[in-house]
Amino acid sequence: MDNHVVLAGFGGQGVLFAGKIMAYAGLMEDKNVSWLPSYGPEMRGGTANCSVCLSKDPIGSPLVLAPDLLIAMNLPSYEKFIDAVAPGGIAVVDSSLVDQRTSRTDITCCYVPATTLADKKGLKGLANMILLGKALEQTKFASWDAVEQAVLKCIPPKKQHLAQPNLEAIKLGMSL
Numbered sequence: 001m002d003n004h005v006v007l008a009g010f011g012g013q014g015v016l017f018a019g020k021i022m023a024y025a026g027l028m029e030d031k032n033v034s035w036l037p038s039y040g041p042e043m044r045g046g047t048a049n050c051s052v053c054l055s056k057d058p059i060g061s062p063l064v065l066a067p068d069l070l071i072a073m074n075l076p077s078y079e080k081f082i083d084a085v086a087p088g089g090i091a092v093v094d095s096s097l098v099d100q101r102t103s104r105t106d107i108t109c110c111y112v113p114a115t116t117l118a119d120k121k122g123l124k125g126l127a128n129m130i131l132l133g134k135a136l137e138q139t140k141f142a143s144w145d146a147v148e149q150a151v152l153k154c155i156p157p158k159k160q161h162l163a164q165p166n167l168e169a170i171k172l173g174m175s176l
Contacts, residue, residue, distance in 0.1 A: 002056070003141045004064045006081055008049035009073025009094075011039055014128035017154065018071065019050035021132065024150035025142035026054035034062035047076065054141055069139055071131050072098060073114075092135045094127055110134055112176055118169065126169035133173020 005022065009015040016037045023035035034053040040046035051064035068089040072078040078091075078098045085091050087106040096115035112134050114127035123130070136147060148167060155163050 003052070003054040003069060003139060004067050004086075005052040005054075005069040005071070005135075005141075006049060006064050006067040006084070007052065007071040007073075008047070008077030008081055009128075011046045011048040013048070013073045014125070015048050015071070015073060016050050018128040018132045019052045020154050021147065021150045022052045022054070022135075022141060024153050025146040026052075028146035028149045029142055031055060032057065032059050034059045036062040036064075049077065049081075069135055069141070071135055073128065073131065074098065075100065090135070090138050092131050092138065094131060096127070108138070110138060110176075112173065114173070117172065121169075121172060123165055123169045123172070126165060129166050129169035130173040130176075133170035134176055135173075136170065137174040137176070 007015040007019045019035055023033045026033040032055045036051040039048040051062060053059045066084055066086040068086050070081050070085050070091040073094045074097050078093055082102050085107050089107045091107055091109045093111050094114040095111035096113045102109050114130040117130055118124055118127045151166050152163055
């Protein structure tokens, strides 16, 4: 199954990193992959999003205008992208930072208090991985082995001590 994904939030929340893990997981499974980051000039605190495409077939354009999966980590991103989700699609939303609920009945919307959970579970700063785990559980965009390999690949050698907390956060998201 093809996946057309938008991950969006503030710079510094790790949306580009989560998208990179998703893309690498696709590569681990020999899928065609595109990862297209976009961020405002402010970087941290400014807007950031990325489009990820995973497909068995060649990808015509890396830009995702009607995602079948949206991961929204803040209210501005939710408001910008929720109406673009394709009918039948899934939105995974950090309900710690987004207090709105969609009235759409043609999509599945999963509200996860990821930021609050990350703080409570000693995984501060890993709300992005919790949401990625929930998205993995909902869509099966890749196997667990591929995601685990992607995390190990995306974390630089000097920061490999962060791999285990990232994997723990993804597993937490999958369990919700």
